[in-house]
Amino acid sequence: MTSRLQQLHEAGQAVWLDFVDRKFLKADGLKKLVAEDGLTGVTSNPSIFEKAMGSGEAYDEGFNAFLGKADASVTDTYEAQAIADIQGAADDLRPVYDRLDGRDGYVSLEVSPYLANDTDATIAEARRLWAAVDRPNLMVKVPGTDAGTPAIRRLIANGININVTLLFSQDAYQAVAEAFIAGLEKRVKEGAPIDRIASVASFFVSRIDAQIDKAIDTRMEAGDPEADALKAIRGKVAIANAKLAYVHYQELIAGDRWQALAAKGAMPQRLLWASTGTKDPAYPDTLYIDTLIGRDTVNTMPPKTMDAFRDHGTVAETLTGDIEGARHVLAEARRLGLDLGQVTADLVGSGVTQFADAADQLLGAVAGKRNAFLGDRLNGMTAQLPASLDKAVEARLETARADAWSRRLWAGDAGLWTGGDEAKWLGWLAAAKGEQVDQAALATFGEKARSYKDAVLLGMGGSSLGPEVLSLILGSAAGSPKLHVLDTTDPGQIATVLAAIDPAGTLFIVSSKSGSTMEPELLRAFFFEKAGGQGAHFVAVTDPGSHLEKTAARDGFAAVFAGDPAIGGRYSVLSAFGMVPAAAMGIDVAAFYTATAPMVFACGPDAPPAANPGVRLGAILGEAAAIGRDKLTIVPSAGLAPFGAWLEQLIAESTGKQGKGIVPVDLEPVGTPESYGTDRVFVHLHLAGDEDDGLETKLKALAAAGHPLVSISVASRELIGQEFFRWEIATAVAGAVIGIDPFNQPDVEDAKIATRKLVDAYEKSGALEPETPLYEDAEIAIFAAGDASLAPTDPVAILSARLAGLGAGDYLGILAYVERDAAHEAAIARIRTAIRDARAVATVAGFGPRFLHSTGQAYKGGPATGMFIEVTRDPDPDLAIPHHRASFGTVQLAQARGDLDVLAARGQRVLRIHLKHGDLARLETLVTAALNA
Numbered sequence: 001m002t003s004r005l006q007q008l009h010e011a012g013q014a015v016w017l018d019f020v021d022r023k024f025l026k027a028d029g030l031k032k033l034v035a036e037d038g039l040t041g042v043t044s045n046p047s048i049f050e051k052a053m054g055s056g057e058a059y060d061e062g063f064n065a066f067l068g069k070a071d072a073s074v075t076d077t078y079e080a081q082a083i084a085d086i087q088g089a090a091d092d093l094r095p096v097y098d099r100l101d102g103r104d105g106y107v108s109l110e111v112s113p114y115l116a117n118d119t120d121a122t123i124a125e126a127r128r129l130w131a132a133v134d135r136p137n138l139m140v141k142v143p144g145t146d147a148g149t150p151a152i153r154r155l156i157a158n159g160i161n162i163n164v165t166l167l168f169s170q171d172a173y174q175a176v177a178e179a180f181i182a183g184l185e186k187r188v189k190e191g192a193p194i195d196r197i198a199s200v201a202s203f204f205v206s207r208i209d210a211q212i213d214k215a216i217d218t219r220m221e222a223g224d225p226e227a228d229a230l231k232a233i234r235g236k237v238a239i240a241n242a243k244l245a246y247v248h249y250q251e252l253i254a255g256d257r258w259q260a261l262a263a264k265g266a267m268p269q270r271l272l273w274a275s276t277g278t279k280d281p282a283y284p285d286t287l288y289i290d291t292l293i294g295r296d297t298v299n300t301m302p303p304k305t306m307d308a309f310r311d312h313g314t315v316a317e318t319l320t321g322d323i324e325g326a327r328h329v330l331a332e333a334r335r336l337g338l339d340l341g342q343v344t345a346d347l348v349g350s351g352v353t354q355f356a357d358a359a360d361q362l363l364g365a366v367a368g369k370r371n372a373f374l375g376d377r378l379n380g381m382t383a384q385l386p387a388s389l390d391k392a393v394e395a396r397l398e399t400a401r402a403d404a405w406s407r408r409l410w411a412g413d414a415g416l417w418t419g420g421d422e423a424k425w426l427g428w429l430a431a432a433k434g435e436q437v438d439q440a441a442l443a444t445f446g447e448k449a450r451s452y453k454d455a456v457l458l459g460m461g462g463s464s465l466g467p468e469v470l471s472l473i474l475g476s477a478a479g480s481p482k483l484h485v486l487d488t489t490d491p492g493q494i495a496t497v498l499a500a501i502d503p504a505g506t507l508f509i510v511s512s513k514s515g516s517t518m519e520p521e522l523l524r525a526f527f528f529e530k531a532g533g534q535g536a537h538f539v540a541v542t543d544p545g546s547h548l549e550k551t552a553a554r555d556g557f558a559a560v561f562a563g564d565p566a567i568g569g570r571y572s573v574l575s576a577f578g579m580v581p582a583a584a585m586g587i588d589v590a591a592f593y594t595a596t597a598p599m600v601f602a603c604g605p606d607a608p609p610a611a612n613p614g615v616r617l618g619a620i621l622g623e624a625a626a627i628g629r630d631k632l633t634i635v636p637s638a639g640l641a642p643f644g645a646w647l648e649q650l651i652a653e654s655t656g657k658q659g660k661g662i663v664p665v666d667l668e669p670v671g672t673p674e675s676y677g678t679d680r681v682f683v684h685l686h687l688a689g690d691e692d693d694g695l696e697t698k699l700k701a702l703a704a705a706g707h708p709l710v711s712i713s714v715a716s717r718e719l720i721g722q723e724f725f726r727w728e729i730a731t732a733v734a735g736a737v738i739g740i741d742p743f744n745q746p747d748v749e750d751a752k753i754a755t756r757k758l759v760d761a762y763e764k765s766g767a768l769e770p771e772t773p774l775y776e777d778a779e780i781a782i783f784a785a786g787d788a789s790l791a792p793t794d795p796v797a798i799l800s801a802r803l804a805g806l807g808a809g810d811y812l813g814i815l816a817y818v819e820r821d822a823a824h825e826a827a828i829a830r831i832r833t834a835i836r837d838a839r840a841v842a843t844v845a846g847f848g849p850r851f852l853h854s855t856g857q858a859y860k861g862g863p864a865t866g867m868f869i870e871v872t873r874d875p876d877p878d879l880a881i882p883h884h885r886a887s888f889g890t891v892q893l894a895q896a897r898g899d900l901d902v903l904a905a906r907g908q909r910v911l912r913i914h915l916k917h918g919d920l921a922r923l924e925t926l927v928t929a930a931l932n933a
């Protein structure tokens with residue numbers, strides 16, 4: 001006896017399976033259905049693959065084989081498996097396809113649901129999948145949305161078999177039927193064959209009833225006077241809708257236009273009934289099969305429905321029966337105010353969302369497996385968050401998923417931030433894949449650089465901090481020059497570098513994106529003279545067309561390496577700004593990108609937020625800031641200590657604006673839980689093999705006391721590039737949570753202008769404008785811009801009055817315009833610890849003018865909770881700048897004064913303590929006394 005499913009086939013309806021799964025294929029489940037039930041096709045969709053691959057281990061072998069490649073994206077990983085399954089199913093169905101001469105025997109694979117509203121991307125994806133699967137009996141599934149319909153026409157014209165999915169309404173069906181015909185006609189015009197192009201139009205049935213019935217039930221429960229009429233059409237609307245679609249189909253193929261194509265061998269676009277599993281348990285489980293049997297149609301069934309039909313379905317040609325009844329049902333629905341048009345429109349939207357949700361879930365699961373598989377090759381991250389913050393983060397990750405943040409970030413959707421010009425600043429994404437630099441040219445440059453013993457990089461902020469991290473964490477290769485980074489106007493520090501090198505035999509890297517930053521320009525002039533004007537020992541890294549590019553040409557620099565104007569300074573480390581100095585140090589740039597790639601892919605557009613290490617971190621930082629935990633406290637193990645200086649700029653300059661943002665806290669010694677307020681997030685960066693020094697225990701105590709703790713593990717120094725990228729993504733995402741443009745720095749310019757004014761005045765007059773101290777003695781002078789509230793009595797009283805003003809959520813900054821050396825760093829750390837422990841406030845520190853190009857933005861434009869002690873001193877010895885009246889010491893002082901004025905103008909509390917002999921011990925004594933006063 002033939003099975004009921006085979007009888008369907010005899011009645012003219014093809015039976016397809018709406019399911020695919022590796023185990024099932026491997027066990028020859030599909031072949032069995034072909035042999036026993038006359039099955040002639042298979043459909044898949046993102047939900048089906050999610051069920052197959054999203055859990056369990058069936059695909060692990062396949063994933064793992066693929067994941068050997070460091071640069072495999074999550075999509076690549078999933079898709080390789082999906083394609084293998086589809087190819088397997090297509091091969092199982094190939095005998096059917098051959099026997100029926102291409103009339104049936106198809107397997108469908110859907111384009112990414114994320115593209116449902118993008119015609120061109122859908123076309124590109126369909127073509128890509130068609131080529132990748134490479135089977136004549138493939139159908140690419142394209143949604144019949146407004147954007148999908150024109151894609152269908154073009155794809156049919158390309159000769160690609162198409163399964164139009166997500167059809168609910170008559171109008172949408174008519175539009176895709178038209179697109180199909182138009183596509184074939186285009187081929188005819190071009191003289192291309194049309195006899196092997198198959199298409200189905202997939203009408204989703206049960207979902208319509210699920211919606212309409214819900215509306216009916218609500219009204220009946222509310223005692224609607226039309227209860228009987230409503231009840232009479234319950235469970236009938238979807239079937240009536242399908243029947244009328246079939247009427248349209250019959251009219252279409254009877255028409256002249258179709259007949260002309262049929263004469264050339266065209267196969268009609270069959271109607272396919274999808275979503276045929278009943279959702280309402282009150283209905284017979286074969287309802288949407290029994291009632292929709294008709295010639296030249298397809299019914300794709302989930303396995304359960306197929307089993308049910310095989311067991312007790314009824315075969316009879318029902319589709320063409322009682323068309324008048326169907327019209328009546330739809331007319332009744334209209335009369336009763338059941339808006340089928342709205343329901344079907346909503347169903348298209350929710351259908352797309354459902355598939356996108358399934359794809360997110362699937363990609364999330366694959367991303368998780370991928371990250372676990374990579375093990376040590378991908379830096380790890382865990383977070384211990386207080387329950388309420390944890391909840392907020394998870395909620396944020398879910399809304400970010402639903403709003404497609406990972407994809408939108410990579411697509412440059414400025415709406416993720418403020419809708420400003422953010423899209424113009426995303427060149428760092430491609431740069432992280434090594435696409436901004438010429439890697440071969442860098443290798444050659446690295447070879448040449450080996451003739452130098454030393455290299456000195458002159459630059460500020462983004463142009464210096466990344467290179468400094470690379471030099472301190474990775475260091476130079478044997479035989480390559482040692483890199484000195486000079487990002488200051490401090491005469492002492494410049495003299496220290498000068499003393500450490502032979503200027504005539506040193507490679508100088510002048511690095512400035514804008515090419516017009518004052519400090520590198522002055523340093524270039526200084527060292528150019530010291531190097532005897534040998535331009536051949538200089539290279540520049542700068543954006544095209546800059547002033548520095550011209551200077552380099554004028555002075556005969558050995559090379560100019562171009563940056564990308566679509567990358568801001570603080571995001572530039574994985575572009576030429578980091579890689580030119582890296583190459584000079586003999587670092588293998590290609591290997592560096594390879595080591596970085598696992599994080600770049602883990603943070604990719606297809607890694608949904610919860611499984612995306614960068615987006616997850618950004619959500620933590622942003623949500624923490626929203627509840628006042630806006631002091632990001634960086635706690636590195638010894639080997640990663642230099643990383644904080646780079647991270648500070650990224651976080652501060654990107655987020656600290658419009659009175660909002662995150663204040664990074666670097667190099668503050670770790671304390672006990674009582675020494676902190678409730679404004680902290682701790683980030684522990686741990687390099688494998690580093691001594692613990694009791695850090696773990698201290699951090700555990702902090703986490704136990706309710707402070708959020710993020711722990712990042714780095715297996716080896718070579719993986720530091722991954723942290724650059726993770727934090728770049730995290731910062732951009734934190735910016736989206738906070739609601740600012742992470743790529744501008746609106747408050748930096750003012751301090752530069754104030755400085756320039758002072759320096760220009762000096763160039764004319766030979767003196768800086770006079771200023772009146774609040775207090776002065778033989779050792780110190782204290783200044784407080786425009787602050788009359790401080791009585792000029794004694795310095796301890798002035799300082800203690802200031803420190804007494806520090807409250808919960810405030811932070812104290814030491815802005816030291818002195819040489820950055822170990823002794824000064826230690827003294828500042830002691831001062832910070834004393835203040836932190838006495839007042840339970842966060843403390844930050846920066847050396848001027850270096851921090852002006854880094855954290856300075858947040859100090860001026862970020863939360864108005866700062867209190868700053870600026871430290872200056874009389875330079876001794878000072879250094880002259882060629883062709884300038886002002887010395888480096890004068891410029892540095894002008895920078896401090898300009899900064900002080902701008903900080904005060906922005907409402908931050910600030911005090912400048914001028915140490916006439918540059919002795920920081922005097923400041924320490926003063927602070928101790930003030931805290932004890």
Ligand SMILES: O=P(O)(O)OC[C@H]1O[C@](O)(CO)[C@@H](O)[C@@H]1O
Pocket residue numbers: 460461462463511512513514515516517520568569570653745748852853854
């Ligand atoms: O590379 P440039 O253009 O010299 O700029 C250096 C730094 O100065 C800043 O513009 C801040 O002043 C930073 O954003 C930047 O990284």
